[in-house]
Amino acid sequence: MRSAGYRDQPARSPWIAQLAPDGAPRPLAADTTTDVVVVGAGIAGVATAFFTLRATTQRVMLVERDRVGRGATGRNAGQLTTYFERPLCDIADAFGAEAAAQAQGAFDNAHDLLDLMTAESGATVRVERFTGHMGMFNLHHLLVHLRCSRVRQQAGLRPEACAVSEEAEFLDEIPAEYAGFYTVVPQQRIGELLETTDDRYRAVLSDRKGCVNSGLLVQQVLGYLERRYPQRFRFHDHTGVERVTVADDGVRVHAGGHTMSTGRVVMCTNGFVDHVVETHDGEPIRLAADQQITGRVAYMTAFAEDQRRTPAAMSYIRNTAIGGDTAYVYVTRRTYDRPADTVTLTCMGGPEYPFHDPAYDPEKPFPGPLLAAMDEEVRPFAQPARPPGLPYDFHWHGLMGYNDGGIRVVGAHPRHPRLLYNLGCNGVGFLPSTYGGHRIARLLAGEPLASTIFDPR
Ligand SMILES: Cc1cc2nc3c(=O)[nH]c(=O)nc-3n(C[C@H](O)[C@H](O)[C@H](O)COP(=O)(O)OP(=O)(O)OC[C@H]3O[C@@H](n4cnc5c(N)ncnc54)[C@H](O)[C@@H]3O)c2cc1C
Known part of the structure; x- marks a missing residue:
């Protein structure tokens, strides 16, 4: 493909260009048991792991099919912004003004969650804030x-x-x-x-x-989690999840010929489904039509x-x-x-x-x-x-990862509480993913939380 002035150009993201070397790949090499498996090491998965390790005593395993921060998190505009993919007034018409306002307030407060994650992890990534x-x-x-x-x-x-x-x-x-x-x-x-x-x-x-390189942020937060929680946290890259089987007594996550047996699984895959999520009997588990990616x-x-x-x-x-x-x-x-x-x-x-x-x-x-x-x-x-x-x-x-409802999906599946999501409607997703990670951690800590417009249906 050619145009008058420009030829096709190699894809090159400024955020991936700033990453430190990842080191040798660490694929899952054996069957294992844990409390929580988080699938996907973008901002949603890393924030979910960060807040879960902080809020609970549970063991967390984060698995990624590529390397950390190579999905949308390493290929975005890196803008910190909190608007929805659908006007707030429409959301208020659909869900009621109070629920819409709570959701907007939650996204606005994600600025503070991001600052907390950055400060506590000692991330040196440059964060700039201003009026847009x-x-x-x-x-x-x-x-x-x-x-x-x-x-x-x-x-x-x-x-x-x-x-x-x-x-x-x-x-x-x-x-x-x-x-x-x-x-x-x-x-x-x-x-x-x-x-x-x-x-x-x-x-x-x-x-x-504001502006941040979210790819570099998640790489630095991941390094912190590995240093801070050596007993409770494991990260495996080059580990593509093929199948998630959700039963009443636990979840089995299959990747690269091995199985992770876990109490809960949190899908932070940006919604792109190249894996099967099903019940013990082989029935596919889906979200409501307007929540599908x-x-x-x-x-x-x-x-x-x-x-x-x-x-x-x-x-x-x-x-x-x-x-x-x-x-x-x-x-x-x-x-x-x-x-x-x-x-x-x-x-x-x-x-x-x-x-x-x-x-x-x-x-x-x-x-x-x-x-x-x-x-x-x-x-x-x-x-x-x-x-x-x-x-x-x-x-x-x-x-x-858009969805027709224009609203992110955060929480446990209504009929399969061991299966949780932090994904969807991701055009503006950096702060919403961070909010989602914090809410998932509170759910995993057993806090009784009021329902939100983000609840999976
Ligand atoms: C061009 C562009 C511009 C954007 N600009 C902005 C912006 O300015 N501000 C903003 O807030 N948002 C922006 N976004 C959106 C933002 O980048 C995303 O919302 C956010 O990065 C999503 O994070 P994530 O962790 O959900 O997804 P990702 O970063 O995509 O991470 C998901 C991870 O899951 C992994 N994965 C998927 N399936 C599997 C599997 N089966 N097994 C194992 N791993 C798996 C993927 O490899 C990937 O690493 C932009 C997005 C794009 C594409």
């Missing part, structure tokens, strides 16, 4: 977000700031009930917040954001600049209605450490496509025509001073 901005251009976008702000306000959650241009064509059409949820500012201010001269953008939503492949590219620039996260809605294959494009800018120097790395993303190919390969080259389209469409937001057609330092893609 999202650009909107029509009344529909704005009203969706004002309705969400009202849900947040009614629940006493941290408000998101909203600025609307005094030149917005729809300014007079904003219903009076939303007065107090936004401020009117000169168009120039909208441009400053979004760092663009694109005057189509008439409103900006601002919230707490459909999946998307998302593409990103990045360029380094020697000049140090302030970290930032901006997204720009692209469609008249929210949704579609390129619902929005996003730019994150962060400080990036290379072996010999420290630079500014600007990441550009947006295009996402439904996941159809079971043989999806994250190392497959990045298509040149897509790079050309991103260079044309996203680069002017990312760095207007950068001329078109220049080479990029990184190009990569990864799997997002």
Whole structure:
């Protein structure tokens, strides 16, 4: 595949490029017994192991078919953000305002859980925090977000700031009930917040954001767990789980010709199912239809600049209605450490496509025509001073485990309590995975917890 300016490029993620050597592979080499098996060593699995070891005295075994942090956790935009893949106001309509607000509050609090995990493990990965901005251009976008702000306000959650241009064509059409949820500012201010001269953008939503290399974080937390809990924690990579058999008295997890007999299993596989989960009688165990993973492949590219620039996260809605294959494009800018120097790395993303190919390969080259389209469409937001057609330092893609319900799945299967999940709706998944790991640990510790919108059905 070729385009005018760009050829297909080798897949290369800036996060995997920063990982330390993994050492020799450690596949499962014998049958074994434990209390909890966690399947998948991305942020969901590592956070689940971290909080479970901390909250219980149970033995935990973490198994991974590849190496740590090589799934979506090593191939994302690395942005710390807490919004849902579905507007909060829709979730409130579906589940009630209180349940929606509790869920949003749980994601917001995951910032603190992430800080706890980072500090306690002594992880040296760079964590940057700042206010991020999202650009909107029509009344529909704005009203969706004002309705969400009202849900947040009614629940006493941290408000998101909203600025609307005094030149917005729809300014007079904003219903009076939303007065107090936004401020009117000169168009120039909208441009400053979004760092663009694109005057189509008439409103900006601002919230707490951040940037971290989640791949490096999980690699460092894993190292800590191995040092801190040598008696209770085991990690095996190159160990692909083929079959999980759930019975009333225990679970058997089969991988590489060996069996792990365990009390519970927690699936942190990002939802992509290349393994069988079944009852003792061979009946498949599934989630509710809207909780099953459909999946998307998302593409990103990045360029380094020697000049140090302030970290930032901006997204720009692209469609008249929210949704579609390129619902929005996003730019994150962060400080990036290379072996010999420290630079500014600007990441550009947006295009996402439904996941159809079971043989999806994250190392497959990045298509040149897509790079050309991103260079044309996203680069002017990312760095207007950068001329078109220049080479990029990184190009990569990864799997997002979506589900139709737009809500992550965290908890025990309702009919098979030994089977737990921390996966699903993973376009924004870094903090939600961390929240999920903490909740799973509390469940495994035997805490009686109220139900949530994340409960498996
Ligand atoms: C391009 C892109 C950009 C993104 N940007 C952001 C962002 O800016 N902010 C954000 O919050 N989120 C973002 N995400 C989503 C975020 O990366 C994910 O939600 C998060 O990393 C998911 O973590 P995980 O541990 O569930 O999945 P993964 O990191 O994919 O880990 C799952 C692991 O399970 C293993 N596994 C699967 N099946 C088996 C098996 N049978 N046996 C053993 N192991 C198995 C896999 O090998 C993998 O390592 C982005 C995702 C992509 C793809």
